[in-house]
Every structure is written in structure tokens, then in C-alpha cells.
Amino acid sequence: GENVEQHPSTLSVQEGDSAVIKCTYSDSASNYFPWYKQELGKRPQLIIDIRSNVGEKKDQRIAVTLNKTAKHFSLHITETQPEDSAVYFCAASPLYGSSNTGKLIFGQGTTLQVKP
Amino acid sequence: EAQVTQNPRYLITVTGKKLTVTCSQNMNHEYMSWYRQDPGLGLRQIYYSMNVEVTDKGDVPEGYKVSRKEKRNFPLILESPSPNQTSLYFCASSFPPESPLHFGNGTRLTVT
Numbered sequence: 001g002e003n004v005e006q007h008p009s010t011l012s013v014q015e016g017d018s019a020v021i022k023c024t025y026s027d028s029a030s031n032y033f034p035w036y037k038q039e040l041g042k043r044p045q046l047i048i049d050i051r052s053n054v055g056e057k058k059d060q061r062i063a064v065t066l067n068k069t070a071k072h073f074s075l076h077i078t079e080t081q082p083e084d085s086a087v088y089f090c091a092a093s094p095l096y097g098s099s100n101t102g103k104l105i106f107g108q109g110t111t112l113q114v115k116p
Numbered sequence: 117e118a119q120v121t122q123n124p125r126y127l128i129t130v131t132g133k134k135l136t137v138t139c140s141q142n143m144n145h146e147y148m149s150w151y152r153q154d155p156g157l158g159l160r161q162i163y164y165s166m167n168v169e170v171t172d173k174g175d176v177p178e179g180y181k182v183s184r185k186e187k188r189n190f191p192l193i194l195e196s197p198s199p200n201q202t203s204l205y206f207c208a209s210s211f212p213p214e215s216p217l218h219f220g221n222g223t224r225l226t227v228t
Contacts, residue, residue: 006158032214043206043219044159051214089158093214102147102166102213103174106159 002027004092006107014115019080021110023090024072030092030105033066033073038087038109047088048075080114087111118143122207122220129197130228137192137223139207147213148190149174150182152203153222159206165190166213197227 003026013019023033034049050057050064050073057064061080066073077084090107120141129135141148149164151174161174165184179201181193190209194201204224208217 009156034216036217043221044217045219046216049216091159102149102164102172104149104161104164104213104217105175106151106161108156108158 002030002092002094002103002105004090004105004107006090006110008110009108010111010113012113012115013080015080015082017080019077019084019112019114021075021088021090021112022072023074023092023107024070025092025105026071027092027094027105028068028071029094030071032093033064034091034093035064035075036089036091036106038089040086044089077112080112082114082116085112085114118218120207120209120218120220122205122223124223125221126224128226128228131198132196135194135197135225137194137205137207137225139190139192139220140188141190141209141218142188143209143211143218144187145209145211145218146187147211148184148207148209149217150180150190150192151206151208152176152201153206154203162192162205164213197225199227201225202227 006023031052036044037047038044063076088110146167150162151159163182165171207220
């Protein structure tokens with residue numbers, strides 16, 4: 001079945017450094033790739049998303065890149081700050097025909113720790 | 117305020133005792149879904165609904181039921197809970213499906 005692999009499972013960086021989290025997906029029909037951030041004890045919240053007709057998207061210190069040929073996408077956080085510490089989840093949503101199916105496959109999550 | 121409301125927040129029950137976790141959204145979203153979150157496994161989709169009376173299985177539907185009789189409500193039903201259903205559950209909604217999910221606050225379920 002469909003699968004999303006996320007790496008690394010934990011990531012520790014110094015404040016100000018960059019952090020990169022990578023995901024690969026199995027279903028070539030996937031066309032929507034969101035990233036969610038979950039702070040301790042809270043609900044996941046969307047931080048950025050990308051669709052398959054775009055190769056890169058940026059929002060201030062956060063960027064996502066997508067390589068459809070290789071079926072992988074990555075989250076890049078620059079100039080990390082302690083408040084970036086959280087669990088990050090990637091996800092992929094397959095498209096069949098002209099409509100999204102409603103299925104959403106999440107990666108296993110990456111715990112990011114930013115040390116002051 | 118736009119929100120997804122889940123109840124209860126915490127629930128401790130025993131094996132085999134039927135329970136329902138409620139989920140309600142006030143954003144008129146057509147798409148709603150349920151996830152369970154377990155350490156090391158991320159978020160796994162249980163069921164989703166594209167509209168009233170339209171539901172479909174996600175990745176881990178075994179042991180769960182859902183219904184969508186009204187657009188705003190999407191309850192999750194465990195007919196005979198077992199300890200392996202101990203988890204953190206999230207309800208979410210959006211429209212269209214490929215747009216940011218609005219998550220509820222979560223329900224932490226313990227089955228003994």
C-alpha cells in the first residue's frame with residue numbers, strides 16, 4: 001500500500017543552524033504534500049505545503065522542495081530558533097483521476113531539538 | 117471562532133465497553149477525518165469522510181466505526197475496545213481535502 005518514509009527520526013541542531021528533514025513516498029499519484037508541526041502536548045498545525053506542479057516553495061525561514069521523479073520531498077528550516085523545537089510530520093495525498101481521494105499518509109515524524 | 121471540538125479529552129475504559137468519541141466542526145467543511153498517533157508511528161488515518169453519508173477506510177480502520185449523518189459531526193465509535201487501541205486520537209477537517217487540516221485538541225484513550 002501507500003507509504004511515506006521520513007528521516008531522520010530525531011535531529012539536534014544549534015540555534016542559528018539549518019535543519020533538513022526528508023521524506024519519500026511510494027504512490028506516484030500523490031500530488032499534495034503538507035508539513036505539520038506539533039509542539040509538545042498540542043495539536044499538529046500546518047506550516048507549509050506544496051503541490052506536485054511546483055518544485056519549491058518558501059515562507060520566510062521555511063522551504064519545501066519536491067522531486068517528483070525521485071518521489072521525495074524535503075523541509076528546510078534556516079536560522080533555527082529554540083521555538084522551532086517540535087515534532088515535524090510530512091504527509092502525501094494521492095490523486096486518482098481528477099480528484100483527491102481524501103487519503104492522507106503521514107510520515108513517522110521527526111523530533112527537532114534546537115539548542116540555544 | 118473556527119474550531120474542531122473533540123470530546124472527551126481523556127478517557128479510561130475497560131476492554132469490550134463500547135465508547136464514542138465525538139467530533140464537531142463549525143467551518144462547514146465537507147472533509148473530515150480521524151487519526152491515531154502512536155510513538156514512532158506518526159499519525160495514521162483511521163477513517164475519512166468526503167461529505168455527508170460518504171465515508172471510507174484509511175490505513176488502520178480495524179476495530180473502528182464512523183458515521184457522518186450531518187456535515188458538522190463525525191463521531192468515532194469503538195464497539196469493543198481492546199488495549200491495542202490505547203492511543204492519542206485526533207479529528208480533523210478541511211475543504212477541499214488537499215488543503216490545511218484543522219485538528220481538534222485530541223483525545224487520549226486508555227483501554228485496560
